Amino acid sequence: MQVTTTVEETRKLVKNWKKEGKTIGLVPTMGFLHEGHASLIRRCREENDIVVVSDFVNPTQFGPTEDLEAYPRDFKRDSELCESLGADLIFHPEPKEMYHDPHAYVSIDTLSDTLCGKTRPIHFKGVCTVVSKLFNIVAPDRAYFGQKDAQQLAIIRKMVQDLNFDIQIVGCPIIREEDGLAKSSRNTYLSAEERKAALCLSRAVKTGQEAICKGIKAEEVLSKMRAVIEAEPLAKIDYVSMVDALDMQPVESVEKDVLVAMAVYIGKTRLIDNFSYEV
Numbered sequence: 001m002q003v004t005t006t007v008e009e010t011r012k013l014v015k016n017w018k019k020e021g022k023t024i025g026l027v028p029t030m031g032f033l034h035e036g037h038a039s040l041i042r043r044c045r046e047e048n049d050i051v052v053v054s055d056f057v058n059p060t061q062f063g064p065t066e067d068l069e070a071y072p073r074d075f076k077r078d079s080e081l082c083e084s085l086g087a088d089l090i091f092h093p094e095p096k097e098m099y100h101d102p103h104a105y106v107s108i109d110t111l112s113d114t115l116c117g118k119t120r121p122i123h124f125k126g127v128c129t130v131v132s133k134l135f136n137i138v139a140p141d142r143a144y145f146g147q148k149d150a151q152q153l154a155i156i157r158k159m160v161q162d163l164n165f166d167i168q169i170v171g172c173p174i175i176r177e178e179d180g181l182a183k184s185s186r187n188t189y190l191s192a193e194e195r196k197a198a199l200c201l202s203r204a205v206k207t208g209q210e211a212i213c214k215g216i217k218a219e220e221v222l223s224k225m226r227a228v229i230e231a232e233p234l235a236k237i238d239y240v241s242m243v244d245a246l247d248m249q250p251v252e253s254v255e256k257d258v259l260v261a262m263a264v265y266i267g268k269t270r271l272i273d274n275f276s277y278e279v
């Protein structure tokens, strides 16, 4: 497995792989890898000749009061895991390799305004910008994203369609701990007591899945889910919402495919979870 830190050396490798007619799969990550990331890398390994993992804590997707500095990092452990999963390359640039001032940005309207975009107004502009850059640097045939970040996945699909990237976007299911908590790098922030409290997210998902059916009012499903979270003293709801699966706009009843998504503060840690319902 190779490690690159610059755009130039990454492009050189990509050029050679393309010359040899190899297909390239890309797994974008912010590092501190866990089983959720591993599931994306395994799928990428199965479907491509070359597997590239990017490991970059992208500063432009963090708001000024968010956890950019505190975000967990362990590149040695990440590279060992990637190697054991058969990755060919980790692209691990420094922020100064990726950004200079002033810089061009990519943003997607409407889909970025709801759910996480309400609380994190610059977040998806940063995500779209860095993912576009990674797509241009690595030129993958396929790129792999987790359903855990369901709004991100919908936005990337829209970006690829609207900006004519010739890349197949592969969505991968949410990987959970045995007790139901969705795996996330941010779980590491939780104290033992908070870790128990965090189970209210997956409990709310289960409650929502049991309540939802075609034609039901969104509020009936969402109020049951909110009650589960509100019963947990350490939890504070950021949002629990039902949106159209494609445009991420709120719906009042279940008539088309929907995404039911939530963000909840457990102490100071903001966690997300969701489920999709297909009509």
Ligand SMILES: Nc1ncnc2c1ncn2[C@@H]1O[C@H](COP(=O)(O)OP(=O)(O)OP(=O)(O)O)[C@@H](O)[C@H]1O
Pocket (backbone or CB within 6 Å): 028, 029, 030, 031, 035, 036, 037, 039, 040, 144, 145, 146, 147, 148, 149, 172, 173, 174, 175, 176, 182, 183, 184, 185, 186, 187
């Ligand atoms: N539990 C999971 N199941 C499936 N995919 C996941 C899971 N956790 C993360 N991913 C996916 O891995 C990719 C990289 O995510 P990222 O590096 O931000 O990890 P994360 O654990 O989601 O971190 P964070 O704590 O910031 O949410 C994204 O496409 C994300 O959706």
Ligand SMILES: CC(C)(CO)[C@@H](O)C(=O)[O-]
Pocket (backbone or CB within 6 Å): 028, 029, 030, 056, 058, 061, 127, 130, 131, 149, 152
């Ligand atoms: C897609 C991504 C790697 C862009 O920084 C990030 O948002 C993430 O880890 O989900």
Ligand code: BAL
Pocket (backbone or CB within 6 Å): 030, 061, 062, 149
């Ligand atoms: N997985 C999304 C990365 C973030 O929260 O910034």
